[in-house]
Amino acid sequence: MAQLLTPLESILAIIPALAANGAPVLLKYHGTPIDGGKRFLDGRPVLGPGKTWEGLATGILYGSVIALLAASATCNPKLYAAGVFASIGAMLGDMLGAFIKRRLGLERGAPAPLLDQLDFYSGALLALYAAGYVVHPAVALTFTPIVIALHRLTNMAANRLRLKPVPW
Template sequence: MATVLSTLESILVLIPALAANGSPVLLKSKGTPIDANMRFYDRRPLLGPGKTWEGLLIGLIYGSIVAFLFSAVTCNILILFGGILSSLGALLGDILGAFIKRRLGLERGAPAPVLDQLDFYSGALLMLYARGLIVNPLIIVSLAPIVLILHRLTNIAAHKLRLKPVPW
Protein backbone atom coordinates (compact mmCIF):
# COMPACT_ATOMS: atom_id res chain seq x y z
CA MET A 1 0.00 0.00 0.00
CA ALA A 2 1.37 3.41 -0.97
CA THR A 3 1.69 6.28 1.46
CA VAL A 4 1.65 9.86 0.18
CA LEU A 5 4.06 11.88 2.28
CA SER A 6 3.13 15.34 3.53
CA THR A 7 5.31 18.28 2.58
CA LEU A 8 7.13 18.16 5.92
CA GLU A 9 7.53 14.36 5.80
CA SER A 10 8.89 14.64 2.26
CA ILE A 11 11.52 17.17 3.27
CA LEU A 12 12.47 15.25 6.41
CA VAL A 13 12.94 11.95 4.54
CA LEU A 14 15.00 13.61 1.80
CA ILE A 15 17.45 15.54 4.01
CA PRO A 16 19.10 12.28 5.16
CA ALA A 17 19.84 11.57 1.48
CA LEU A 18 21.84 14.80 1.37
CA ALA A 19 23.78 13.75 4.46
CA ALA A 20 24.39 10.28 3.02
CA ASN A 21 25.62 11.67 -0.27
CA GLY A 22 27.95 14.23 1.29
CA SER A 23 29.50 12.24 4.11
CA PRO A 24 31.82 9.84 2.22
CA VAL A 25 34.22 12.71 1.50
CA LEU A 26 35.00 12.73 5.23
CA LEU A 27 36.98 9.52 4.70
CA LYS A 28 40.51 10.64 4.08
CA SER A 29 41.99 7.21 3.38
CA LYS A 30 41.53 5.11 0.30
CA GLY A 31 38.89 2.48 0.74
CA THR A 32 37.96 -0.84 -0.79
CA PRO A 33 36.48 -0.24 -4.26
CA ILE A 34 32.96 -1.60 -4.64
CA ASP A 35 33.80 -2.76 -8.15
CA ALA A 36 36.95 -4.62 -6.95
CA ASN A 37 38.83 -2.74 -9.72
CA MET A 38 36.90 -4.68 -12.38
CA ARG A 39 36.47 -3.31 -15.85
CA PHE A 40 33.36 -3.32 -18.01
CA TYR A 41 33.33 -4.79 -21.50
CA ASP A 42 34.41 -1.34 -22.81
CA ARG A 43 37.65 -1.81 -20.80
CA ARG A 44 36.86 1.20 -18.64
CA PRO A 45 36.52 0.86 -14.87
CA LEU A 46 33.10 -0.41 -13.81
CA LEU A 47 32.76 2.40 -11.23
CA GLY A 48 36.27 3.51 -10.34
CA PRO A 49 38.21 3.81 -7.08
CA GLY A 50 36.03 6.65 -5.75
CA LYS A 51 33.13 4.34 -4.92
CA THR A 52 34.12 2.33 -1.88
CA TRP A 53 32.46 0.02 0.61
CA GLU A 54 33.64 2.33 3.39
CA GLY A 55 32.03 5.34 1.69
CA LEU A 56 28.80 3.42 1.21
CA LEU A 57 28.79 2.43 4.88
CA ILE A 58 29.59 5.89 6.26
CA GLY A 59 26.98 7.43 3.98
CA LEU A 60 24.34 5.01 5.21
CA ILE A 61 25.37 5.62 8.83
CA TYR A 62 25.27 9.42 8.54
CA GLY A 63 21.98 9.40 6.65
CA SER A 64 20.47 7.00 9.20
CA ILE A 65 21.60 9.17 12.11
CA VAL A 66 19.94 12.22 10.57
CA ALA A 67 16.79 10.17 9.89
CA PHE A 68 16.79 8.90 13.48
CA LEU A 69 17.11 12.42 14.88
CA PHE A 70 14.27 13.74 12.71
CA SER A 71 12.14 10.75 13.63
CA ALA A 72 12.81 11.24 17.34
CA VAL A 73 11.96 14.95 17.20
CA THR A 74 8.74 14.37 15.24
CA CYS A 75 7.80 11.08 16.95
CA ASN A 76 7.18 9.72 13.46
CA ILE A 77 8.67 6.30 12.66
CA LEU A 78 7.87 6.88 8.98
CA ILE A 79 10.59 9.56 8.95
CA LEU A 80 13.15 7.02 10.19
CA PHE A 81 12.12 4.38 7.66
CA GLY A 82 11.90 6.88 4.78
CA GLY A 83 15.15 8.60 5.73
CA ILE A 84 17.09 5.35 5.77
CA LEU A 85 15.55 4.36 2.44
CA SER A 86 16.33 7.73 0.85
CA SER A 87 19.91 7.51 2.17
CA LEU A 88 20.40 4.09 0.58
CA GLY A 89 18.72 5.28 -2.62
CA ALA A 90 20.97 8.35 -2.74
CA LEU A 91 24.09 6.24 -2.43
CA LEU A 92 22.91 3.78 -5.07
CA GLY A 93 21.95 6.68 -7.35
CA ASP A 94 25.44 8.13 -6.94
CA ILE A 95 26.95 4.73 -7.78
CA LEU A 96 24.77 4.53 -10.90
CA GLY A 97 25.94 8.04 -11.79
CA ALA A 98 29.57 6.87 -11.56
CA PHE A 99 28.75 3.90 -13.79
CA ILE A 100 27.17 6.24 -16.38
CA LYS A 101 30.14 8.63 -16.23
CA ARG A 102 32.58 5.76 -16.86
CA ARG A 103 30.49 4.61 -19.84
CA LEU A 104 30.67 8.16 -21.22
CA GLY A 105 34.45 8.01 -20.90
CA LEU A 106 34.60 10.54 -18.07
CA GLU A 107 37.35 9.99 -15.54
CA ARG A 108 36.89 10.22 -11.79
CA GLY A 109 36.45 13.86 -10.82
CA ALA A 110 35.44 14.98 -14.33
CA PRO A 111 32.39 17.22 -14.25
CA ALA A 112 29.06 15.92 -15.50
CA PRO A 113 26.64 18.81 -14.95
CA VAL A 114 23.20 17.82 -13.67
CA LEU A 115 24.16 14.13 -13.45
CA ASP A 116 26.63 14.94 -10.65
CA GLN A 117 24.01 16.97 -8.80
CA LEU A 118 20.86 14.94 -9.30
CA ASP A 119 21.93 11.28 -9.50
CA PHE A 120 21.67 10.86 -5.73
CA TYR A 121 18.42 12.88 -5.52
CA SER A 122 16.83 10.75 -8.22
CA GLY A 123 18.06 7.57 -6.52
CA ALA A 124 16.54 8.68 -3.21
CA LEU A 125 13.19 9.45 -4.82
CA LEU A 126 13.14 6.17 -6.75
CA MET A 127 13.95 4.16 -3.62
CA LEU A 128 11.14 5.87 -1.71
CA TYR A 129 8.73 5.26 -4.58
CA ALA A 130 9.79 1.60 -4.89
CA ARG A 131 8.91 1.10 -1.21
CA GLY A 132 5.54 2.86 -1.52
CA LEU A 133 6.48 6.25 -0.08
CA ILE A 134 5.25 8.85 -2.53
CA VAL A 135 6.63 12.38 -2.62
CA ASN A 136 4.31 14.90 -4.27
CA PRO A 137 5.66 15.76 -7.76
CA LEU A 138 5.37 19.47 -6.96
CA ILE A 139 7.67 18.96 -3.96
CA ILE A 140 10.12 16.99 -6.15
CA VAL A 141 10.29 19.78 -8.71
CA SER A 142 10.44 22.50 -6.04
CA LEU A 143 13.30 20.84 -4.17
CA ALA A 144 15.39 20.00 -7.27
CA PRO A 145 16.85 23.51 -7.74
CA ILE A 146 17.55 23.74 -4.00
CA VAL A 147 19.35 20.39 -4.14
CA LEU A 148 21.35 21.59 -7.16
CA ILE A 149 22.45 24.74 -5.34
CA LEU A 150 23.18 22.97 -2.03
CA HIS A 151 25.18 20.29 -3.82
CA ARG A 152 27.27 22.90 -5.59
CA LEU A 153 27.87 24.95 -2.44
CA THR A 154 28.80 21.95 -0.29
CA ASN A 155 31.19 20.68 -2.95
CA ILE A 156 32.89 24.08 -3.15
CA ALA A 157 33.20 24.07 0.66
CA ALA A 158 34.57 20.50 0.66
CA HIS A 159 37.11 21.51 -1.98
CA LYS A 160 38.22 24.54 0.05
CA LEU A 161 38.54 22.30 3.12
CA ARG A 162 40.68 19.94 0.99
CA LEU A 163 38.20 17.11 1.39
CA LYS A 164 37.62 16.95 -2.37
CA PRO A 165 40.14 17.41 -5.16
CA VAL A 166 37.60 19.22 -7.38
CA PRO A 167 34.85 21.74 -6.55
CA TRP A 168 32.01 19.93 -8.37
Protein backbone atom coordinates (compact mmCIF):
# COMPACT_ATOMS: atom_id res chain seq x y z
CA MET A 1 0.00 0.00 0.00
CA ALA A 2 1.29 3.44 -0.91
CA GLN A 3 2.49 5.71 1.86
CA LEU A 4 1.84 9.45 1.69
CA LEU A 5 5.07 11.32 2.32
CA THR A 6 4.98 14.46 4.44
CA PRO A 7 5.74 17.71 2.61
CA LEU A 8 9.34 17.71 3.90
CA GLU A 9 9.82 14.03 3.03
CA SER A 10 8.38 14.74 -0.41
CA ILE A 11 10.84 17.54 -1.07
CA LEU A 12 13.75 15.45 0.18
CA ALA A 13 12.63 12.54 -2.01
CA ILE A 14 12.45 14.73 -5.13
CA ILE A 15 15.81 16.47 -4.75
CA PRO A 16 17.80 13.32 -5.65
CA ALA A 17 15.87 13.18 -8.94
CA LEU A 18 17.03 16.71 -9.73
CA ALA A 19 20.62 15.69 -9.03
CA ALA A 20 20.26 12.54 -11.11
CA ASN A 21 18.91 14.45 -14.08
CA GLY A 22 21.70 17.02 -14.01
CA ALA A 23 24.64 14.74 -13.30
CA PRO A 24 25.24 13.12 -16.72
CA VAL A 25 26.18 16.45 -18.29
CA LEU A 26 29.27 16.42 -16.07
CA LEU A 27 30.69 13.56 -18.15
CA LYS A 28 32.99 15.18 -20.67
CA TYR A 29 33.04 12.32 -23.14
CA HIS A 30 30.62 10.41 -25.25
CA GLY A 31 29.82 7.08 -23.66
CA THR A 32 28.24 3.88 -24.84
CA PRO A 33 24.74 4.56 -26.21
CA ILE A 34 22.03 2.66 -24.37
CA ASP A 35 20.28 1.91 -27.65
CA GLY A 36 23.50 0.57 -29.16
CA GLY A 37 23.00 2.83 -32.17
CA LYS A 38 19.91 0.89 -33.19
CA ARG A 39 16.99 2.43 -35.01
CA PHE A 40 13.29 2.09 -34.25
CA LEU A 41 10.60 1.01 -36.72
CA ASP A 42 10.39 4.56 -38.07
CA GLY A 43 14.08 4.48 -39.03
CA ARG A 44 15.07 7.04 -36.40
CA PRO A 45 17.37 6.29 -33.45
CA VAL A 46 15.63 4.61 -30.52
CA LEU A 47 17.12 7.11 -28.05
CA GLY A 48 20.14 8.59 -29.76
CA PRO A 49 23.80 8.89 -28.80
CA GLY A 50 23.13 11.28 -25.92
CA LYS A 51 21.65 8.59 -23.69
CA THR A 52 24.56 6.48 -22.50
CA TRP A 53 25.12 3.74 -19.97
CA GLU A 54 27.72 5.93 -18.30
CA GLY A 55 25.26 8.82 -18.04
CA LEU A 56 22.57 6.53 -16.65
CA ALA A 57 24.93 5.15 -14.00
CA THR A 58 26.25 8.62 -13.14
CA GLY A 59 22.74 10.01 -12.70
CA ILE A 60 21.60 7.16 -10.48
CA LEU A 61 24.82 7.32 -8.46
CA TYR A 62 24.63 11.09 -7.89
CA GLY A 63 20.96 10.89 -6.96
CA SER A 64 21.64 8.01 -4.60
CA VAL A 65 24.40 9.93 -2.83
CA ILE A 66 22.07 12.91 -2.35
CA ALA A 67 19.40 10.51 -1.05
CA LEU A 68 21.89 9.03 1.41
CA LEU A 69 22.80 12.50 2.65
CA ALA A 70 19.13 13.42 3.09
CA ALA A 71 18.38 10.19 4.93
CA SER A 72 21.42 10.60 7.18
CA ALA A 73 20.74 14.27 7.93
CA THR A 74 17.15 13.56 8.94
CA CYS A 75 17.67 10.10 10.49
CA ASN A 76 14.93 8.91 8.14
CA PRO A 77 16.09 5.78 6.28
CA LYS A 78 13.05 5.66 4.02
CA LEU A 79 14.35 8.81 2.34
CA TYR A 80 17.29 6.82 1.02
CA ALA A 81 15.05 4.27 -0.68
CA ALA A 82 12.69 6.97 -1.92
CA GLY A 83 15.58 9.02 -3.30
CA VAL A 84 17.09 6.05 -5.10
CA PHE A 85 13.74 5.21 -6.68
CA ALA A 86 13.24 8.87 -7.63
CA SER A 87 16.71 8.92 -9.23
CA ILE A 88 16.04 5.78 -11.24
CA GLY A 89 12.64 7.13 -12.26
CA ALA A 90 14.17 10.45 -13.30
CA MET A 91 16.66 8.72 -15.57
CA LEU A 92 14.00 6.45 -17.07
CA GLY A 93 11.69 9.43 -17.57
CA ASP A 94 14.49 11.29 -19.33
CA MET A 95 15.03 8.30 -21.63
CA LEU A 96 11.30 8.16 -22.37
CA GLY A 97 11.47 11.85 -23.23
CA ALA A 98 14.32 11.15 -25.66
CA PHE A 99 12.33 8.30 -27.19
CA ILE A 100 9.32 10.60 -27.70
CA LYS A 101 11.51 13.34 -29.18
CA ARG A 102 13.00 10.89 -31.68
CA ARG A 103 9.51 9.72 -32.67
CA LEU A 104 8.55 13.35 -33.27
CA GLY A 105 11.57 13.70 -35.54
CA LEU A 106 13.45 15.98 -33.17
CA GLU A 107 17.21 15.60 -33.20
CA ARG A 108 19.41 15.46 -30.13
CA GLY A 109 19.57 18.91 -28.57
CA ALA A 110 16.41 20.16 -30.27
CA PRO A 111 14.11 21.95 -27.83
CA ALA A 112 10.86 20.33 -26.75
CA PRO A 113 9.27 22.76 -24.28
CA LEU A 114 7.79 21.11 -21.19
CA LEU A 115 8.80 17.63 -22.36
CA ASP A 116 12.45 18.53 -21.75
CA GLN A 117 11.64 19.87 -18.29
CA LEU A 118 9.02 17.43 -17.08
CA ASP A 119 10.01 14.03 -18.47
CA PHE A 120 12.43 13.27 -15.65
CA TYR A 121 10.18 14.82 -12.99
CA SER A 122 7.19 12.75 -14.11
CA GLY A 123 9.39 9.66 -14.18
CA ALA A 124 10.55 10.35 -10.63
CA LEU A 125 7.00 10.82 -9.35
CA LEU A 126 5.84 7.63 -11.07
CA ALA A 127 8.78 5.63 -9.75
CA LEU A 128 8.12 6.86 -6.24
CA TYR A 129 4.50 5.83 -6.56
CA ALA A 130 5.45 2.42 -7.97
CA ALA A 131 7.77 1.95 -4.98
CA GLY A 132 4.96 2.76 -2.57
CA TYR A 133 5.68 6.42 -1.88
CA VAL A 134 3.18 9.14 -2.72
CA VAL A 135 4.60 12.64 -2.95
CA HIS A 136 2.42 15.09 -1.08
CA PRO A 137 0.10 16.61 -3.73
CA ALA A 138 0.84 20.19 -2.66
CA VAL A 139 4.56 19.55 -3.09
CA ALA A 140 4.11 17.81 -6.45
CA LEU A 141 2.10 20.75 -7.78
CA THR A 142 4.29 23.44 -6.24
CA PHE A 143 7.46 21.80 -7.49
CA THR A 144 6.28 21.60 -11.10
CA PRO A 145 6.97 25.27 -11.98
CA ILE A 146 10.08 25.19 -9.79
CA VAL A 147 11.41 22.19 -11.72
CA ILE A 148 10.69 23.95 -15.02
CA ALA A 149 12.55 27.07 -13.88
CA LEU A 150 15.46 25.16 -12.33
CA HIS A 151 15.84 23.02 -15.42
CA ARG A 152 16.02 26.10 -17.62
CA LEU A 153 18.47 27.92 -15.34
CA THR A 154 20.79 24.96 -14.85
CA ASN A 155 20.84 24.24 -18.57
CA MET A 156 21.68 27.85 -19.33
CA ALA A 157 24.50 27.67 -16.77
CA ALA A 158 25.76 24.37 -18.21
CA ASN A 159 25.76 25.94 -21.66
CA ARG A 160 27.76 28.94 -20.45
CA LEU A 161 30.21 26.57 -18.77
CA ARG A 162 30.48 24.71 -22.09
CA LEU A 163 29.12 21.52 -20.56
CA LYS A 164 26.14 21.56 -22.93
CA PRO A 165 26.01 22.74 -26.53
CA VAL A 166 22.52 24.24 -26.16
CA PRO A 167 20.95 26.29 -23.34
CA TRP A 168 17.81 24.18 -23.06
